[in-house]
Amino acid sequence: xxxxxxVWRQPDADSKGKMVKYQLDEVEEDxxxxxxxDVLNEKLIMDGDDPVSxxxxxxxxxxxxxxxxxxxxxxGPQKNTATCxxxxxHFSDGDTIDVEPWRARAFPVxxxxxxxRSAFDEIIxxxxxxxxxxGAAPDAHAIPVDKVAADDAFDAATCIAxxxxxxxxxxxxxxxxxxxxxxxxxLLPQGQPERQTRALNMLAKQDELDFGGCTxxxxxxxxxxxxxxxxxIGKLNHDVLGATLSGARSD
Amino acid sequence: xxxLQQEPTSTQGEGRWVVGDPISDTRAPDSPIGDRWSDxxxxxxxxxxxxxxxxSVIIVGTGLAxxxxxxTFGEAGYHVKAFTFHDSPRRAHSxxxxxxxxxxxxYRNDGDSVHRLFYDTVxxxxxxxxESNVHRLAEVxxxxxxxxxxxGVPFAREYSGLLDTRSFGGTQVSRTFYAxxxxxxQLLLGAYQALERQVAAGxxxxxxxxxxxxxxxxxxxxxxxxxxxxxxxxxxxxxxxAVVLCTGGYGNVFYLSTNAxxxxxxxxxRAHRRGALFANPCYTQIHPTCIxxxxxxxxxxxxxxxxxxxxxxxxxxxxxxxxxxxxxxxxEERDYYLERQYPAFGNLVPRDIASRAAKAMxxxxxxxxxxxxGVYLDFADAIAxxxxxxxxxxxxNLFEMYQRITGDDxxxxxxxxxxxxxxxxxxxxxxxxxxxxxxxxxxAGEANFSDHGANRLGASALMQGLADGYFVLPxxxxxxxxxxxxxxxxxxxxxxREAVDATRARIDKLLAAxxxxxxxxxxxxxxxxxxxxxxxxxxxxxxxxALERLPSLREEFWRDVKIVGTGDGFNQSLEKAGRVADFLExxxxxxxxxxxxxxxxxxxxxxxxxxxxxxAARDDENFSYVAAWEFTGTGAPPVxxxxxxxxxxxxxxxxxxx
Numbered sequence: 001x002x003x004x005x006x007v008w009r010q011p012d013a014d015s016k017g018k019m020v021k022y023q024l025d026e027v028e029e030d031x032x033x034x035x036x037x038d039v040l041n042e043k044l045i046m047d048g049d050d051p052v053s054x055x056x057x058x059x060x061x062x063x064x065x066x067x068x069x070x071x072x073x074x075x076g077p078q079k080n081t082a083t084c085x086x087x088x089x090h091f092s093d094g095d096t097i098d099v100e101p102w103r104a105r106a107f108p109v110x111x112x113x114x115x116x117r118s119a120f121d122e123i124i125x126x127x128x129x130x131x132x133x134x135g136a137a138p139d140a141h142a143i144p145v146d147k148v149a150a151d152d153a154f155d156a157a158t159c160i161a162x163x164x165x166x167x168x169x170x171x172x173x174x175x176x177x178x179x180x181x182x183x184x185x186x187l188l189p190q191g192q193p194e195r196q197t198r199a200l201n202m203l204a205k206q207d208e209l210d211f212g213g214c215t216x217x218x219x220x221x222x223x224x225x226x227x228x229x230x231x232x233i234g235k236l237n238h239d240v241l242g243a244t245l246s247g248a249r250s251d
Numbered sequence: 252x253x254x255l256q257q258e259p260t261s262t263q264g265e266g267r268w269v270v271g272d273p274i275s276d277t278r279a280p281d282s283p284i285g286d287r288w289s290d291x292x293x294x295x296x297x298x299x300x301x302x303x304x305x306x307s308v309i310i311v312g313t314g315l316a317x318x319x320x321x322x323t324f325g326e327a328g329y330h331v332k333a334f335t336f337h338d339s340p341r342r343a344h345s346x347x348x349x350x351x352x353x354x355x356x357x358y359r360n361d362g363d364s365v366h367r368l369f370y371d372t373v374x375x376x377x378x379x380x381x382e383s384n385v386h387r388l389a390e391v392x393x394x395x396x397x398x399x400x401x402x403g404v405p406f407a408r409e410y411s412g413l414l415d416t417r418s419f420g421g422t423q424v425s426r427t428f429y430a431x432x433x434x435x436x437q438l439l440l441g442a443y444q445a446l447e448r449q450v451a452a453g454x455x456x457x458x459x460x461x462x463x464x465x466x467x468x469x470x471x472x473x474x475x476x477x478x479x480x481x482x483x484x485x486x487x488x489x490x491x492x493a494v495v496l497c498t499g500g501y502g503n504v505f506y507l508s509t510n511a512x513x514x515x516x517x518x519x520x521r522a523h524r525r526g527a528l529f530a531n532p533c534y535t536q537i538h539p540t541c542i543x544x545x546x547x548x549x550x551x552x553x554x555x556x557x558x559x560x561x562x563x564x565x566x567x568x569x570x571x572x573x574x575x576x577x578x579x580x581x582x583e584e585r586d587y588y589l590e591r592q593y594p595a596f597g598n599l600v601p602r603d604i605a606s607r608a609a610k611a612m613x614x615x616x617x618x619x620x621x622x623x624x625g626v627y628l629d630f631a632d633a634i635a636x637x638x639x640x641x642x643x644x645x646x647x648n649l650f651e652m653y654q655r656i657t658g659d660d661x662x663x664x665x666x667x668x669x670x671x672x673x674x675x676x677x678x679x680x681x682x683x684x685x686x687x688x689x690x691x692x693x694x695a696g697e698a699n700f701s702d703h704g705a706n707r708l709g710a711s712a713l714m715q716g717l718a719d720g721y722f723v724l725p726x727x728x729x730x731x732x733x734x735x736x737x738x739x740x741x742x743x744x745x746x747x748r749e750a751v752d753a754t755r756a757r758i759d760k761l762l763a764a765x766x767x768x769x770x771x772x773x774x775x776x777x778x779x780x781x782x783x784x785x786x787x788x789x790x791x792x793x794x795x796x797a798l799e800r801l802p803s804l805r806e807e808f809w810r811d812v813k814i815v816g817t818g819d820g821f822n823q824s825l826e827k828a829g830r831v832a833d834f835l836e837x838x839x840x841x842x843x844x845x846x847x848x849x850x851x852x853x854x855x856x857x858x859x860x861x862x863x864x865x866x867a868a869r870d871d872e873n874f875s876y877v878a879a880w881e882f883t884g885t886g887a888p889p890v891x892x893x894x895x896x897x898x899x900x901x902x903x904x905x906x907x908x909x
Contacts, residue, residue, distance in 0.1 A: 012820065012821075028546055028548065030658075031546070031548055032550070032656075034550065035548050038548070038550055042771060044815070045769045045813060045814075045815050045824065046813070048815060050815050051823070053821055056512060057337065057342060057512055057513045058342075058511040059550065060347050060553055060554075061655075062433065062436055063337075063342045065337070065342055080651075085652070085656070086655075087655065087656065087658070089658055110821055111820070111821045114821065116338070118338065118339065120339065121339050121447060121450075124443075124447045125447040125450050125451045126451070129402070129447060129448045130401065130402050130403045132445075133323075134398060134445075135394075135398075135722075137401035137402075140356070140396045140397045140400040140414060141413055143400065144411065144412030145408055145412050146412055147408045147409065147410050147412060150405055150406075150407075150408040153405040154405035154407075154430060154437075157405050157430075158433060158436070160436075161339065161341060184403065184405065185403050188405070190400070190403050
């Protein structure tokens with residue numbers, strides 16, 4: 001396949017970026033999208049040009065490193081698929097493909113397609129855990145967990161923190177990310193003691209960072225490679241409301 | 252090198268290595284095996300809580316071992332600095348482990364026990380692991396599951412609300428706990444969340460996008476690391492009372508593996524160059540169920556979880572060169588070769604055996620798919636027996652992943668699979684306390700060599716990472732720190748300046764080459780060489796060939812590598828180049844180790860050493876030891892220190908899964 005790429009090039013956080021056009025003549029349909037980017041980079045290096053920087057690691061859709069807006073959609077055209085798992089068989093000979101970084105105030109561009117997502121760690125730090133020290137656990141069977149709750153908690157817990165939800169949201173909101181973690185922990189019996197403060201603190205932290213507010217657009221769910229349900233946002237709002245009515249306060 | 256004499260006693264393998272003094276003490280207590288860990292916990296000295304605040308620990312790597320250790324040290328009150336080259340601790344490669352984690356809970360009442368998990372692991376490792384360490388691992392497995400459940404890890408459950416388990420290769424009990432096909436992710440997130448909780452509490456400081464490039468040894472003790480900030484290129488030093496490496500394995504020496512692209516050997520290799528012995532580097536695990544290579548552009552291989560072998564049946568056509576579509580090949584013309592050759596374990600034989608059996612089939616030109624480098628993993632029977640929804644519930648995400656990569660639907664057509672490099676059992680040598688041969692340097696998880704012998708059983712890597720991090724290191728590092736805090740170290744020290752200067756010089760040298768080949772092209776060539784001569788099968792001829800080529804490949808790399816850009820900012824080619832440079836040195840040690848071990852064991856199969864029916868033939872008389880190698884200079888013959896293995900509880904036998 002012949003593919004024309006238009007890639008966002010930005011030397012560093014402070015410089016202005018622009019789209020640059022590249023031509024690839026021998027793209028195979030079994031290649032992954034990132035393997036095509038590898039081919040481009042090998043070519044750029046041999047020409048003495050700076051290769052395109054992009055985050056990637058596991059290439060199995062689970063580490064959450066890869067992050068490209070492809071033809072205007074976070075992670076590209078295939079549903080429930082991270083960039084690294086997207087294959088070129090979903091494109092056609094002669095296509096022109098635009099490749100851009102996540103664009104959100106909370107995720108500043110580092111270089112080219114790589115962005116800084118450390119704000120997500122800040123949200124987890126604010127309460128995305130169950131406070132149990134090593135060694136302080138009862139036998140695993142001491143706490144039976146309703147299977148439906150366990151399965152729903154798992155579905156929410158599969159979030160890979162790639163940030164596509166933020167990139168797709170017109171407000172740059174991290175609501176789906178925060179809600180996924182709150183839902184995972186708040187559905188489980190182990191998560192109950194901190195349920196209210198968790199919801200309040202994580203939401204407060206999200207608001208304090210450079211994320212926008214949620215207006216229930218739902219674009220986040222559409223691009224989520226793990227298909228995190230929108231209902232998690234309802235669950236977060238429910239827990240925040242319950243906490244507020246019962247007089248709990250964020251730290 | 253405090254405890255070892257360095258005088259060589261003889262030179263072997265045409266001068267490729269030198270035999271040094273054996274290792275006599277592993278610091279494991281002498282008591283009966285079931286008491287050793289409790290005895291060690293009691294004899295280990297404690298550090299009073301007020302003094303812990305004055306002590307610092309550096310932890311490199313934030314996968315299961317690193318994150319769990321960092322969180323636990325933080326909870327205890329030590330001052331912890333955790334380093335990762337990723338943009339978040341949560342992205343460490345433990346996240347990609349699919350199948351599950353073993354624990355001897357015996358919730359199934361199917362005859363499991365600590366002793367059976369211990370026995371299975373020693374046998375699975377083909378009698379090349381240390382009994383004391385493996386027994387401790389089996390004991391601690393119970394606490395791991397408890398800890399993870401308390402943290403909210405959403406393990407699979409039955410309708411009763413109790414935990415579900417499944418079977419893995421090399422065992423006849425069901426002791427593998429799992430969270431669909433994403434167990435590593437869920438366990439790592441548990442450890443990561445515990446870590447972030449300590450960051451919030453102020454006990455742990457995380458350094459992201461920070462890569463360790465050297466170890467700082469002062470007065471014979473590991474006291475710090477040299478780090479490159481991957482965003483700014485700044486080189487900095489960090490000091491502590493102890494350093495813990497949890498930096499994973501080195502499977503990427505093969506270029507193509509199931510490891511993440513960033514996984515590398517640099518931290519452990521740099522420590523090896525500073526004096527830590529490297530043990531059993533040739534023990535590599537080739538995983539039988541991966542998606543086959545599709546082209547030369549291939550950048551990595553994708554694992555299909557071993558759990559699939561619970562319900563999938565492995566087969567090839569009976570006839571050579573049968574190119575009919577799989578569903579057109581009638582039942583009687585298929586060879587379910589694992590079920591035929593190993594009736595007792597069938598499709599659930601250990602990984603090394605399943606991999607070699609697949610290679611035997613493709614070597615006999617009975618392989619399937621492009622290039623004949625594949626075998627079928629068929630779910631038709633399972634779908635007929637259990638119904639599609641049940642299969643979907645168990646393996647849905649794996650089937651989807653397969654379809655995304657290959658374009659084929661495994662509900663309709665059998666999967667095509669082929670073995671790929673997956674895990675490295677070798678690593679830095681550690682004693683029972685997980686101390687390397689450099690005082691103050693501890694090594695945990697896949698980065699050490701300690702628990703899996705010559706072959707790791709499925710679902711045991713997650714168990715070991717968390718055992719080391721949550722439960723072993725907190726005891727043994729505290730014992731070491733009971734002598735601290737040590738005299739402060741600063742940048743004025745000669746040893747520190749030397750380490751920083753050496754790091755800078757290497758980076759400058761890489762950038763100065765400005766040659767004609769990319770880093771990846773060297774890495775690919777290295778990978779081909781290692782796969783051909785130090786892969787699933789090894790022999791003297793091939794290993795000698797590799798050893799003749801490696802020094803020149805290394806020389807070409809340093810002369811001809813081309814890296815665009817500078818060292819003063821984000822430069823991913825430069826990062827890769829440093830890692831490949833270290834792989835080029837490690838590769839030589841792997842081949843020397845493989846050449847010196849003239850026996851077959853586990854993942855190390857020497858074609859010269861096999862039984863009549865083609866199984867691995869161990870040579871217990873001559874090779875029942877850990878080979879721990881001492882660095883003597885790039886390209887110079889390493890010194891072999893042997894740690895004799897003692898089997899008082901599990902008697903070595905020819906492994907039989909028939």
